[in-house]
Amino acid sequence: MPIPAEPTRQPFFWPIDGFAFGGDYNPEQWSPEVWREDIRLMVEAGVTMVTLGVFSWGSIETADETYDFSAMDEVLSLLHEAGIAIDMATPTASPPIWLLQQHPEIVPTSREGLHYSQGGRLGWCPSSEVWRRFALRIVGVIAERYAEHPAVRMWHVSNELGGGNRHCYCDASMIHFQQWLTERYGSIDALNQAWGTAFWGQQYGSFAEILPPRDSESAPNPALMLDFDRFSSDALLEHYLAERDAIRAHVAGAPVTTNFMVAQGPDVVDYARWAPHMDILANDHYSLAADPQREQELAFSADRMRGLDTSRPWMLMEHSTSAVNWQQINRSKDPGELIRNSLAHVARGADGVMFFQWRASTAGAEQFHSAMVPHAGERTKVFREVCELGGILSSLGEIAGSLVEPARVAILFDDEAGWAWKSGEKPHHSVHPSHAAREYHRALFNRGILADVVPPWADLERYDLVIVPALYLTSDADAASIAAAAHRGAVVAVTYLSGIVDETNRVRAGGYPGAFRDLLGVFGEEFFTILDGESVRLDCGNWIANTWSEKVHADDSEVLVRYASGQLSGSAALTRRAVGAGEAWYVSTRLEPEAVDALVGQLLDAAEIVPTVPVAPGLEAVRRVDGKRSWLFLLNHSAEPISLAVTGTDLADRSPIAGSLTIEAGGVRIVRE
Ligand code: GLA
Ligand code: GLA
Numbered sequence: 001m002p003i004p005a006e007p008t009r010q011p012f013f014w015p016i017d018g019f020a021f022g023g024d025y026n027p028e029q030w031s032p033e034v035w036r037e038d039i040r041l042m043v044e045a046g047v048t049m050v051t052l053g054v055f056s057w058g059s060i061e062t063a064d065e066t067y068d069f070s071a072m073d074e075v076l077s078l079l080h081e082a083g084i085a086i087d088m089a090t091p092t093a094s095p096p097i098w099l100l101q102q103h104p105e106i107v108p109t110s111r112e113g114l115h116y117s118q119g120g121r122l123g124w125c126p127s128s129e130v131w132r133r134f135a136l137r138i139v140g141v142i143a144e145r146y147a148e149h150p151a152v153r154m155w156h157v158s159n160e161l162g163g164g165n166r167h168c169y170c171d172a173s174m175i176h177f178q179q180w181l182t183e184r185y186g187s188i189d190a191l192n193q194a195w196g197t198a199f200w201g202q203q204y205g206s207f208a209e210i211l212p213p214r215d216s217e218s219a220p221n222p223a224l225m226l227d228f229d230r231f232s233s234d235a236l237l238e239h240y241l242a243e244r245d246a247i248r249a250h251v252a253g254a255p256v257t258t259n260f261m262v263a264q265g266p267d268v269v270d271y272a273r274w275a276p277h278m279d280i281l282a283n284d285h286y287s288l289a290a291d292p293q294r295e296q297e298l299a300f301s302a303d304r305m306r307g308l309d310t311s312r313p314w315m316l317m318e319h320s321t322s323a324v325n326w327q328q329i330n331r332s333k334d335p336g337e338l339i340r341n342s343l344a345h346v347a348r349g350a351d352g353v354m355f356f357q358w359r360a361s362t363a364g365a366e367q368f369h370s371a372m373v374p375h376a377g378e379r380t381k382v383f384r385e386v387c388e389l390g391g392i393l394s395s396l397g398e399i400a401g402s403l404v405e406p407a408r409v410a411i412l413f414d415d416e417a418g419w420a421w422k423s424g425e426k427p428h429h430s431v432h433p434s435h436a437a438r439e440y441h442r443a444l445f446n447r448g449i450l451a452d453v454v455p456p457w458a459d460l461e462r463y464d465l466v467i468v469p470a471l472y473l474t475s476d477a478d479a480a481s482i483a484a485a486a487h488r489g490a491v492v493a494v495t496y497l498s499g500i501v502d503e504t505n506r507v508r509a510g511g512y513p514g515a516f517r518d519l520l521g522v523f524g525e526e527f528f529t530i531l532d533g534e535s536v537r538l539d540c541g542n543w544i545a546n547t548w549s550e551k552v553h554a555d556d557s558e559v560l561v562r563y564a565s566g567q568l569s570g571s572a573a574l575t576r577r578a579v580g581a582g583e584a585w586y587v588s589t590r591l592e593p594e595a596v597d598a599l600v601g602q603l604l605d606a607a608e609i610v611p612t613v614p615v616a617p618g619l620e621a622v623r624r625v626d627g628k629r630s631w632l633f634l635l636n637h638s639a640e641p642i643s644l645a646v647t648g649t650d651l652a653d654r655s656p657i658a659g660s661l662t663i664e665a666g667g668v669r670i671v672r673e
Contacts, residue, residue, distance in 0.1 A: 001241070002183055003234050007276030008241070012312045015153035015255055015280070016049055016085045018400045019393040020315055020352030023372050025050035027075045028059040029361055035075055038359060039082045041373055045383075046390025049085040050358060051317070052076070053142070054159050057091035061138055063098050069145060080151035088152045090139045090243055093122055093159035099134055106131040108168035112215045115170070121365075122164030126235040127176035135239070136246045143250040155251060156317075157243045157258040160284060161236045162268035167228070169212045173235070178207045180231045194504040195223035222424035223505040226473075229419040233269040241277060255279035259317040262308075263301045264434045266418025272455035273415075275308040284318035284356070285345070289331035295620065295637045296445045298341060300438055300453065302348035304413060306404060307454040313401065315352035316345045321382045322370035332370070336666040338385045339392065340635055343668045346396070347622040347633035349404045353393060355386075395651055396670060402626035408609050409444060409451040410463040412471055412482070413437050417456075420473040420505050421497070428529040431547055431590075436469035436495045439593065443600035448611030448621055460485040465607040468516075470497040473505065479515035486519060487580030491607040493599075494520060495587050496548050512550060513586075520586040521556030521577040528567045535592070536566035538573050543595035545573070550588040557586070574599070616642045619663070623673075632671045636663040648673040 022042070027035050042050070052075065053060075062068055079086055100107060100118035106128045109115045116123060124131045146152050185191040188204055197203045202221065204210055213220040213228050244256045257280040260271050275281060283305045287294040305314045321338050323330040333341070342353045360371035372386045418433035437453065444451050451467070452458075456478040460466055466485050471494075474482075479499060486492040499515030501507055508514020512524030528549045530536060535546040540561040549563065554572045561574035575586045583606060591599060604610075613621040618638025624631045631651070636642050643662040648671040650657055663669050 001238050003237055003241070004277075009277055010255065010279045012279070013255065014313070014351060014401065015087070018048065018397045019346075020049040020085075020087075020354060021390055021393045022047040022050040022084070022358070023355035024054055024318065024357040025052050026055055026357055026361075027052075028056055028071070029364070030359065032074070034359070035078055038373075039078050039084075041378065041383075042084055042358070043082055045372065045387045046394055047084055049087055049153070049352070049354070050079065051087040051089055051156055051354065052079070053091055054089040054156070055091060055094045057094060057138060058096035060091070060142075061096060064102065067141065076146065076149055076151055080149070084151070085153040086149070086151045087154040087156050088142070088146055089156040090142060090158055090247070092124075092135045092139065092157075092243065095124055095134070103130050103134075105170075105172075108165050109170040109173075111167065111169050111213070113169070120164055122159075122161070124165060125168040125170055125173060126165065126239040127168065127170070127173040129172070132239065132242060136242060139243050139246040140249065143247045147250040152254065154254055154280065155247050155256040157240055157247070157256060160259055160261055161240060162233070163261060165236070166268040167232050169214050174212055176235060177212055177228065177231050178210055180234060181210060181227065182207045184227070194506075195221055196506060197221070219425050222420070225423035226416070226420050226505045229423070230270070230416065233273070236269055237274055237277065240274070244277075257282045257315070259284045260305070262304045264297065264438060265304070265413065266415045266422065266433055270415045272308055281305060281308055281312070281314040282317040282352075283314060285316060286320055286324055287341070289327050289329055293442060295344065295635075296442050297438070298344055299348060299445055299620070300441050302345050302350065303411075303441065303451055304453040306349040307413070307452040307458070310403070310406070310452055313349055313351035313403065315354070316342070316350040317352070317354050318356040319345070320370050321355055321372055321374075321386060323368075324370070325366055325368040330368070334666065335381055336385070338382065339389050340637070340666060340668055342389055343392070343633060343670070344620065344635055346399075347404075347620070347624070347635065349624075351400050353389065392652065398629075398672075399624055399631050399670075402624045402629075402631070405450065405612070405623040405625045405630070406462060407450040407452040408463060408607070409449055409465045409467065410458065410460060411437055411441055411451050411453045411467045411469060412456040412458075413453045413469075414456050414471060414473065417471050417473040420501055421470075423505060427527050428548060430532060431470075431497065433470060433472060436497070436590070439596050440467050440469050440495070440600060442593070443597045445620070446597065446615075447600065447604070448613065448615040448619070449604065449609060450612065450622060457481065460490065461488070464490055464609060465603055466490050466492045467603075468492065468494040468498050470495055471499065472497050473501050473503065474499040474515040475503050476515070479519070482516070483519040483579070486582040486584045489581035491583050491585070491603055492519070492579075493585040493587065493603050496550060496589055516584075516586070519577075519579065519584045520575065521554065521584070522572070522575055522586050523553045523555050524550045524588065525553070526551045530566070536568070536589070537564040538562065538595070539564040540574075541598065543598065544592040545589040545595065546592060547590040549573070552586070552588045557584075563589075613644060613646070616644065618642065619644070630673045632673055634661070634663050634669045634671065636665060636667050639665050641665055646671055646673075
């Protein structure tokens with residue numbers, strides 16, 4: 001089944017009144033007495049919605065076509081009586097053991113040819129017809145049973161698709177991949193041409209000769225790798241659509257979604273291409289303990305979520321109340337951090353704050369993952385903060401449905417471009433495809449400037465500054481749209497490693513960066529990688545660069561900064577060209593943070609963009625608006641109180657703020673202006 005070219009989402013509506021607040025509820029782990037205790041605590045915390053059933057398949061279909069819904073029915077009734085809405089999940093993230101025993105062939109096969117064993121999450125191949133049949137059967141049974149249940153307000157397909165089955169290299173996948181390629185290329189000659197198979201004499205005689213990029217001792221063709229990434233994303237999206245349609249066959253009038261894992265990218269699947277098929281956009285976000293700038297990484301993820309569709313709020317479907325259990329060292333959150341993280345997502349457009357999971361497991365694979373109700377129970381920092389957060393969200397009701405104030409800056413981001421850079425041999429294997437996006441976003445974040453992180457084919461009309469950070473793969477159409485933004489009057493800033501290959505992962509010859517050469521007025525002749533631990537100086541202040549540089553001729557542009565040391569000493573590092581009513585800047589190297597900050601300052605000046613509120617170190621300020629009113633979210637990430645000039649009403653207690661406000665260290669204030 002090909003992926004529909006047009007969006008297939010329903011018209012947008014939110015499943016409940018106000019904010020969704022709650023988490024994954026996995027009652028199969030507990031006795032009916034505990035369920036009653038859960039409901040009491042949910043009501044105490046102000047929970048408005050839970051996601052039910054994510055891992056329930058083995059409990060409800062206990063053997064092939066033998067169903068026992070007694071426990072599930074009772075839990076739905078208890079939730080409904082308590083006024084808690086249900087986001088009903090299909091249980092296909094964890095197939096039951098009886099199915100895996102009966103059909104071990106549905107379990108994925110690794111690149112090395114290892115056929116995995118039963119018991120993993122998402123332990124199934126999306127190309128397996130046997131899998132699809134059993135999955136759609138249970139989905140249909142559940143959808144039919146609960147379609148009319150008054151508590152069920154939303155449907156949740158599987159869980160984090162691709163997180164456990166991103167690639168499968170089995171024979172069923174191979175055949176599915178061959179079909180996908182046939183549709184994409186039409187003829188084998190077209191594929192041979194697109195993939196450049198003449199090199200190493202790898203011409204295919206027919207689509208049936210093409211294998212997934214299974215393990216071999218030397219490097220595979222990067223075009224094959226990129227197409228296999230695209231195919232794998234489509235195979236999972238196809239499965240999503242099949243489950244969604246099996247739900248829709250019974251359910252009308254409730255949105256259907258699945259939870260994305262949008263973070264730094266490149267992602268396991270291509271979320272920007274999935275988004276048009278989601279009734280609600282939902283994300284799971286987990287901070288990495290080792291990340292020194294966790295709050296900025298959170299903002300980057302949230303700005304990517306909003307960038308998938310700036311016209312509607314999205315839902316934070318999962319995050320953690322404190323430590324996770326899957327990192328090398330799992331860091332617990334500071335007092336207040338749970339609330340600050342939650343409201344940071346809300347500030348950037350989330351109308352739901354949900355967690356994994358409601359009650360901490362005592363057994364099973366996630367027994368040391370934090371939850372809304374910890375092992376220790378109610379008398380804990382975590383549960384107190386969960387209750388406090390529930391109170392805060394209920395006081396914010398008037399904000400639900402509003403949007404984030406339109407950003408004037410766009411950062412372009414594309415999973416395909418990241419996958420292309422990661423496919424096969426490259427000049428420098430420690431260049432991460434998302435570093436540039438994250439680094440320019442960080443400079444904006446530190447300066448209090450909101451950016452939408454959008455796919456390169458987004459409408460750029462409303463942006464005054466467009467940053468193109470290491471967009472390695474760029475299509476002709478996207479390059480034209482970016483150039484048009486400059487002609488129209490935007491400041492466009494392109495960084496190193498952009499526009500190098502086309503959609504077939506083939507280098508654009510004739511001088512780098514091929515897709516942007518004319519726009520930028522530069523001609524790049526060679527890359528000069530900078531070895532790990534080394535750096536080069538630039539002839540501007542104390543600017544330093546590392547990792548990557550390019551020998552660029554400023555044929556039709558002005559040189560603003562040159563390399564002052566290293567192999568390229570004296571040649572152009574930063575250029576600018578006047579284009580129509582706008583400008584096009586090129587930065588051919590990876591600048592260190594101080595230099596990125598200085599450059600971003602220049603770009604903002606050129607685009608005449610100023611912050612939402614005067615910046616203070618550690619202060620995050622984001623505004624939500626609804627056409628009539630506006631609300632300012634003020635988050636203090638520092639260890640000192642921050643005072644600033646604000647007038648309005650504090651939403652926490654409806655008290656007036658007459659001209660100045662102090663936000664305590666680690667605190668958050670939300671002000672109706
Ligand atoms: C070897 C091979 C060549 C080429 C080079 C690349 O020498 O014989 O075909 O792959 O490595 O460095
Ligand atoms: C993901 C999953 C959850 C849980 C958490 C743990 O978000 O969707 O089921 O495993 O990770 O952090």
